[in-house]
Amino acid sequence: MVGGGRAEKIIEGLSFDGFITMYTIGYAGGLWILWKMEDMEVSPLSTTEQEIHASIKVRSSNLTWLISVIYTSPRLVERRILWDNLKIVAHLHNLPWLMLGDFNEVLCGEEKFGGNQVNLNRALEFKGCLDECNMIDLGFVGPKYTWTNRRPISSLVFERIDKCFANSMWRLLYPEAVVTHLPRTFLDHCPVLIELCKSIANHLNKPFRFQMVWLLHPDFPRVVQQT
Template sequence: MITEASNGFLWRFTGFYGHPKTHLREESWKLLSLLNSQFNIPWFCCGDFNEILSMNEKAGGVLRSQCQMDSFRQVVNLCGYKDLGYCGPDFTWCNMKEGCDRILLRLDRALATSNWLGHFKEVKVYHLVDTTSDHCILLTTNSSSPDCKRKRRFHFEAMWVKRKDCREIIQEAWNSGTFAATPEGVASNLQRCEVALTNWNQNVIYYNYG
């Protein structure tokens, strides 16, 4: 329960995680239904629901069960939620595989009731790609644009070595540096590789699912 210090506006925030096992996901919807019955105040809910509302929120893999999606939609309607939409990539999760095995889903979202949206009129949700995770970060803000300057820790993904262009990216970045024989040169070239691999992962690996 949150009370705005400036005007006393009272609202509720729920961080939600849908059950990862399909046959137990109904328990998640029952929990949301229970939470809905407890209070009647403006409500904001976001997180990884592990479910989609329509096939437009999925790319690759087999068709999603209509019954699964309908169950999610029913509880969304029951709670009086509106989807806040998003800016950025259409999907928030990727199975990190390639070719015909690649699957992308919009599992993460922000939902709110009409009376919450009536108070926070300028709110926007951004999908921010994080190279250290198979999920996007959800940034909810009333600012005009997200602050994306936060430095994130770099992780080398084992799946990258399966691609021939990964070696090419590393070689090109390393060879573009100088004084590689010194500790400073090695550190500089490693940083070049980090930047090149991060950009390659975001622009080629994450988005190239077609």
């Protein structure tokens, strides 16, 4: 829940010299991507309050691919806008593609514990978008659920809504890529770590790490805006 000048000051104090941000409006609407320029070249392509799309060139391997960082609105009308935008992106490129973030939606009953039953229509819309984008769930190791409402046991809910997907071209580039759900601390979401592969991690002396802060703003545009 940070934006504007304060966000830039926080980023300056971190060990990342490259960043793309969608700033907050009040207490909502923020996405950050942070990276080290010595490791990769990142070029922003398009953004809305729910998504950032960028091309990634990993310097150690000279590979280029597309990354989409997502925060899906809990509002049905706005998430449908995002699903449509992702389908547009899918038809505009033929690159290896990694899509990850907070999708605010589960695909099946196994991804939820407690609360109301999974809304089948919403889950099918989500699945339809992923299918049209030719996305594969990269799976995970670690805790089964990535979010909790932190309520008492009688109304406690757990869900797996933070996910990583890729198309088959990206998966062929990084067949050893592993997604790990790290333990939650004081947040309602657990951090998610992606290690692309052992050879690249060893070459860089560290794994590729994705960091994101996501918030919500109600006035989402209906099309992907080119930057």
